[in-house]
Amino acid sequence: MSPSTAVDDIRIYLDPTNERTTITRSLAERPDSLDGKVVGLLDIIKPRGDVFLDRLETLLNERGLRTLRFRKPTFTKVAPIDLRHEIATKCDVIVEALAD
């Protein structure tokens, strides 16, 4: 019989994925100290997230740190780009109250 050929030795399928390559980003550099930093506190509006952030704010303020509060419209969607921009331009670090 004939030798095999490339055509009938291989089966072809189509990739169902978005074909993206995952990019690994490194974390932003952590400050050695919070002295003089502005700390953002982001409430994603999960129940009792505000309780956690209220307490954290009190403790940070007692240390003389400046805090700014932010709030997502809903925890089920990514933060609006304007909010992300505001946080990035006004704060040095951010604490996000993630879960209930």
Next chain:
Amino acid sequence: MGTPLPEGIVAVVKADCPTCRLVTPVLAELRAAGVPLTVFTQDDPSFPDGLDPVDDTDLDLSVALDLDTVPTLIKVEGGEEVDRIVGWSRPAWEKFSGVGTLGDGLPEHRPGCGALNCDPEVIERLAARSSGLRSRRLELARLEDEAEAFFERGWTDGLPVVPPTPARVLRMLEGTTRAADEVVAVVGPDFADCTVEKAAVNAVLAGCRPEYFPVVLAAVEAACTDEFNMHGLLCTTWLTGPVVMVNGPIATEIGMNSGVNVLGQGNRANATIGRALQLIVRNIGGGRPGEIDRATLGGPGKYTFCFAEDEAGSPWEPLSVERGFAPGTSTVTLFAGYGPHGLCDQKSREPESLARSMAWALDAVWHPKLALLTDAVLVVSPEHGRVFREAGWSKARLRERLLELGTKPLSELAAGANGCAEGMNVPAGGGAVVGAFGDAAGGSAGGGLPKFTPDGLLIVHAGGGAGLFSAVIGGWARGAIGSIPVTREVTP
């Protein structure tokens, strides 16, 4: 043809064909007789030996000539085909070539073999090459187990998938008039473009037939709206997934189930349309359990949850009409749901009595002490529907009564009431009640709260003809906080 054919006679052969091997000496005779002969080979580039075969193992020429048999002889004048014969026939070859006494010692006739470009598996490869499909190709060797290969790549929901060959994807694309490169939706959490082609690949994986494909596309469009919020629904720790409810003539045309075991297994359209949507979320959106899908428990509906409303037997207007579409329009309605939760009432023959049973069943969604937090779908079976039909209750009247029956005083709903810490946050000094997600639920300390809003209680008619049972499909976070049901027309 991109380039003109060589003048004279063109012969196309393959080594795997006994007739082609038989006529090799005859081809040599033609060459010796001075016939301008060019031999193309479909498989072995060195066959036939001594005749300087031209390599057509990529089958470009064979496809362009639309060959179905080898050997084929083609007469070429001025670069164009003017005549052709197939197989071996001494008189036909002698007449065709003008050379007498060919093939001494050979049988008079011998049929040819199927041309390689007509081999079913090769057709798929050729179709992929010429189709313009843009998806990345995965090549598997013949001995590789394709089902295992797809599991290994994480392309499945845990069940085996139908291998997405180019031919199958092309057939799926014939189910829609939309262009393969058109973007249907942007699918989170990766926020990646879902083209018609990518949707088709996943519809093949899911096991869809091409005629289901327009329903899949409409479901993807509806799911990926800001209102429905598929991304958030995927991410939630709650156990919901997208529920696809189909209305209009398409449901019957593609054989969807709206009757016996309507919310269960066994119907291909119901099963695979819902599955295709979830595979698109997984493969195109990048939404996988344990990664962005953080469901604490999940539910079997996250494999697939799709059904059609029984419109013909319904006492009421279809869900799609209620939601603003003209009768006879095919639609999908997406609901962020879990369940189903069954309701048994075999004694009520009066609508008021049956409505009370239904209100109790609906009260269990999420938690009996949580109000205005979620939506729900009430699936009314034919035997329960009959009670309302005979009493002349419209769907609106049933809904209104269910909302009344589902309204509870804050003294019952309040966190801590009745020995249970869960419940609504009722301010001690009065003021608006705060919902579980920090939104204002409305109401006041003196009044009560309904379980649902009027637009958050969907009622459909479906199920088998026997059984005084209905079902509740509980929802997720309702409204702008979470998900709003979305209806889209199914278009060709």
